[in-house]
Amino acid sequence: MTDTILSKTYDPHAIEQPLYDVWEQSGYFAPTGNGPPYCIMIPPPNVTGSLHMGHAFQDTIMDALIRYHRMHGFRTLWQAGTDHAGIATQMVVERRLNAEGKTRHQLGRQAFVQRIWEWKAHSGGQITRQLRRMGASLDWSRERFTMDPGLSNAVLEVFVRLYEEDLIYRGKRLVNWDPVLHTAISDLEVITEEENGHLWHIRYPLSDGSGHLVVATTRPETMLGDTAVAVHPDDDRYRSAVGKTIVLPLVQREIPVIADEYVDPAFGSGCVKITPAHDFNDYAVGQRHDLPIINVLTPDAAIDLEGSPYHGLDRFEARSKIVAQLDAEGLLVKTDAHRHKVPRGDRSNAVIEPYLTNQWFVKVAPLAEPAIAAVEQGDIRFVPDNWSSTYFEWMRNIEDWCISRQLWWGHRIPAWYDEEGGIFVARSEAEARDKARAKHGRDIPLRQDEDVLDTWFSSALWPFSTLGWPRQTEELQTFYPTSVLVTGFDIIFFWVARMIMFGLKFLGSVPFREVYVHGLIRDALGQKMSKSKGNILDPLDLIDGVAIDELIDKRTTGLMQPQLAPRIEAATRKEFPNGIAAHGTDALRFTFASLATQGRDIRFDLGRIEGYRNFCNKLWNAARFVLMNTAGERCGQDGDDYALGAAERWIIARLQQTEAEVAEAIEHYRFDRMTQAIYAFIWDEYCSWYLELSKITLADEDETTQRKVGTRRTLVRVLESALRLLHPLMPFITETIWQKVAPLAGKDGSSIMTQAYPVADPTKVDEDALREIGWLQSVVGAVRNIRGEMNIAPTHPLRVLLQDGSADDWDYLERNRTGLAALAHLARIDVLTGQQGPPDSATALVGQLKVLLPLDSAIDKDAELKRLGKQITKLEGDLTRSRSKLANPNFVQRAPADVVGKERERTDAMQTALEELQAQYEKIRALGPS
């Protein structure tokens, strides 16, 4: 391999990582220049997590936008950073601790948190390394972590200010309680899914002995905490019972029968047991009727009722005992199978209990109002737009946000209590002491709240906390509001809405102008990728390749349900019998971009990435060809004399059109169209046609030097532009080739990254050249069609006759004779003039020009008849349709004149062509057997 020529085969592994290191060390990722600011905040991945397909997809999109804008001269910042991911991270470390036979409680809070920091130091670099493998041009010099001092300070500031404005409050409320993790979680972290259960019908005797009511429940164990039975006020069946009391079975407590509209008379028996301490609806009923609230569960969700035989039993164990006891007492009327929704924690998968505890809440409604307005007014635009309805739907029905978590890993709530339960919310313990001293007139012991904040609380500040807020930094001034947020729809509520609310509240303006909402990557079968399903693909495996055994190993180790392993192994072997080949980062990125359509689900199909790996290879080899033909040659630089032929002007025109298409696509976040435009240009036009045409010019001994210089110039310059056009999607291969090609194209600069993005120049769209090469392609196509359909070897030299051409046809022929002969493998091209009758030929039409291939031994009569017949049939169908259109007076009168005119022209052309082909068909048929 010489210095100027590329290696024979495209090997992504050899080129990618070294380039990234050079870029990073050169400081190319940091914002520079005085252009308008462009900023994207990375959705911070979990600090101890690893890169999954969703990340890789999202980061590809962001990097494409960032590189595109950077090349356009924007002062571009892609903010790097990670999230402390409270529950997730704590769980990981706790599990490791448990594996050592210890619990976090044995360790104590301080030591446990220290362990987590150690774990972060140990594994925190993985995801950032993986992002580098993806080519992500994040500004690592500005990397942030949500628990950095600066960001923690922002959290404090926001908490204190919201508290001072009464937008944060503490209260004893029914919350979603995770009995495994021992913490409250927000509504959003609860996953409710239908499961099989039972509906137990239980007899509740009236105290006055006048009978009983039957209540239906899915949770009989909560009856221990019943404080009423409710019926609908209009339910005639139970009107007389309202106001009476019931002796609660097993407990023998007397509880009232009340009337409340909440009850659906049509469901079950129409009587509902009310347990305000353990059901959200019952809690509301309890509030309305001033019912006592009796808690019967421990934080572990075991029965907590001193003196009861069920005390200490887990809720599910208690359930079966209670049902058995009721049955024994003759109070169980019946048990129905019943499907109902069961709430589970998204992290622990434990059944969530509504549980009465002291928690901190954000009063969301006042914050939601301006956040709704911002989207209504268009200060923030969702792309695609339909996501705004989802956003509105949620924001208009939003409930207060429970932000306290009974965890150890996270931002500790900046609230201190005195011994009388007084609360001092402050930026520091010292400040809290001052406040306490002011209240009590002396120093008193204070104790800080044990809880930490929901991770999403700090994430909500990400767009400004990373830029230094509450300090008014230069970065904050420059980059806030950021340009666009790129995210999946699954976290619109968790994250996007909350960033908007907090951004408006604390900065007075929206955190981003646009929200590009992309779909979720699924497997080839449309299943969500998850560890437990064993269908995870690791983006790095697609880049580097993975052997089948290793892949199976990755998918089957550490499963929650190890019994699924054989099934997962079988499915994996079926889908990837030979493992996964290495495709390189560029191919993976291009694949993601091509899949970025407007839909919700994205099925990841291995065929796509293979195709794009081939595309890389195509580009690589095209570049090799160009370098082989231009390196060390005159390429029309520095005033060197050159001339451009139609082919050159054509490919230059097509380049402009492609550039315009690409700009249009990326400005509308249509990365799929961007990939398609570039792919088609490079493969189908530059490689398939221009390279082939250039070979002819360069090999033609009769061709002028100027034309040859012009051809070389065009080869390198169009390639160089195409590389820049492609760079945001395929950073590595484009940089590698660019380094070789740029000098030949008269470009200097150390990296393609910092070059200008190509912009279409409409004055370079030469319509004549487009027509001329279009003509050439049609004539070549006509010959190839005949060749192909009749199975004539591509190299078998043919003679072609052209007849009935227009002045343009002969003009084009004159200039493209050599090209036509070479591309169509023609030995001779002759023009039939005047009354010369053509020999028996296979015939095709290009406009009115007849392309005739005389029938010789190479031509099969039956094949030609078949070929013509096929064309005739198609033409007849089209013609019939066109004619009936024109025969419709309404069409002729009402359709726009140009549409009608076009239809007439088309019909005439088809008519002529059909006659020609039919005549030809008859002529061939009349020949004797071949």
Place this chain on the structure above:
RNA sequence: AGGCGCGUAGCUCAGUGGUAGAGCACUACCUUGACAUGGUAGUGGUCGGUGGUUCGACUCCACUCGCGCCUACCA
């Protein structure tokens, strides 16, 4: 119950009020000096269904069938 999305070639997906597209797969021929991770040609769709608007509907509207997601839920 409310909201949203999807249904186009065997598969994965674009698309537009005016003659249906791409990639992959498939078939035939071809190892021609950039590339077999390649070349050339070709097969393949009454655009889920019904009705309406229109000169004209795959496209707009209504209804309908099927699939999926989200939110809120009847104990």
